[in-house]
Amino acid sequence: MADFFEQLGDILFLDIETASVTEKFEELDPRLQEEWIKKERLIRTENPTESPGSLFFDRAGIHAEFGKVICVGVGFFQSKKKDNKLVYRSKIIADGNERELLLELNALLNRKKWVLCAHNGKEFDFPYLCRRMLIQGIPLPEPLQIAGKKPWEVRHLDTMELWKFGDYKHYTRLELLAAVFGIPTSKEGIDGSQVNTAYYLENDLEKIKKYCLRDVEVTARIFMAMHPQPDELTIEIVETKDSKKDHED
Incomplete structure (x- = not known):
């Protein structure tokens, strides 16, 4: 004991709690926009005709390359x-x-x-x-x-x-x-x-x-x-x- x-x-x-690195997809660095669109193709399971970047606000925060840490509790x-x-x-x-x-x-x-x-x-x-x-x-x-x-x-x-x-x-x-x-x-x-x-x-x-x-x-x-x-x-x-x-x- x-x-x-x-x-x-x-x-x-x-x-940790995380958020997308920017609020809007359009605010993302152009090189990262291209990479996110490629990532989106892999994670999209519904509505494949949605516009590129449509998943960014809801999903980017869980990916460290497209998100950021906003608070840490210990x-x-x-x-x-x-x-x-x-x-x-x-x-x-x-x-x-x-x-x-x-x-x-x-x-x-x-x-x-x-x-x-x-x-x-x-x-x-x-x-x-x-x-x-x-x-x-x-x-x-x-x-x-x-x-x-x-x-x-x-x-x-x-x-x-x-x-x-x-x-x-x-x-x-x-x-x-x-x-x-x-x-x-x-x-x-x-x-x-x-x-x-x-x-x-x-x-x-x-x-x-x-x-x-x-x-x-x-x-x-x-x-x-x-x-x-x-x-x-x-x-x-x-x-x-x-x-x-x-x-x-």
């Missing part, structure tokens, strides 16, 4: 063994200037040898961050440097992968795991498909930040549910730290 608490303190739970546990209590602390990093946001995240990730944990993080969050940092000319922080490492040397955890138990065919949504474990939903007022609308059309970064932080906390709670602890263990949620900066285009 003591080893679990010590290792738990090294885990940084993480979630959380971690601190153990109070004497009180048999875990204190969960979280922080949101949000900035209209993606490079400044990623520089702040970079500094946080370099602060210690974190083990990173996200839901579907190995397929989305971790590679997306790596790609956007390199695009912004930022050296990768140590926890994201995986080139040349053996699989057991990569300090990445993924709650979706943990739930698979070797079943590589199965995709499980964060919300489904929250439901089966009785964890309150993070989908209050917004879900991932609505982030671009909230960011560009509603100019509501606050709504996105709250959603992002709820996802981080749900991920942390799911991780704990997968590692059952004594009934007397309590988890205290403390106030979130916010490095808020105004939305800039």
Whole structure:
């Protein structure tokens, strides 16, 4: 049990929210417009006669080459063994200037040898961050440097992968795991498909930040549910730290 608490303190739970790099397809660099049209041909399943660029607003944000990071939520546990209590602390990093946001995240990730944990993080969050940092000319922080490492040397955890138990065919949504474990939903007022609308059309970064932080906390709670602890263990949620900066285009 003591080893679990010590290792738990090294885990940084993480979630990112992304948007298309520009609001409108026409605002995209012409070279990237050409590449997006090629990408669209691969992902379009309906209405093949729609005009080129019609999927950009709804789909570009999930592709790092055509999207950007607009906020990152992180959380971690601190153990109070004497009180048999875990204190969960979280922080949101949000900035209209993606490079400044990623520089702040970079500094946080370099602060210690974190083990990173996200839901579907190995397929989305971790590679997306790596790609956007390199695009912004930022050296990768140590926890994201995986080139040349053996699989057991990569300090990445993924709650979706943990739930698979070797079943590589199965995709499980964060919300489904929250439901089966009785964890309150993070989908209050917004879900991932609505982030671009909230960011560009509603100019509501606050709504996105709250959603992002709820996802981080749900991920942390799911991780704990997968590692059952004594009934007397309590988890205290403390106030979130916010490095808020105004939305800039």
